[in-house]
Amino acid sequence: MQLVIDNRGLEPPQPMVRILQALAALREGDELVALMDREPRLLYRELERRGFAWEFSEADDGPRVRIWRGPSE
Secondary structure (H helix, E strand, O other): OEEEEEOOOOOOOHHHHHHHHHHOOOOOOOEEEEEOOOOOHHHHHHHHHOOEEEEEEEEOOEEEEEEEEOOOO
16 A cells, blocks of 8 residues: 655654654554655654665656665564
8 A cells, every 4th residue: 555645844843753753653564655745754764674675766746755664674
């Protein structure tokens, strides 16, 4: 399953808060795609701390970050 949230137009820290809240609903194999206004650099360390992997990219409709559960160690 892919969950998409639109964080465009929101002031910090709302995009990060919304992403972290949405991660609670992700199951193994699911991914979250967050549409952004800018690259969420401060988010990456928190994602890794919580066991998530991520990929940032630029799309026609703006920046986005794709997040999924990282491999279990």
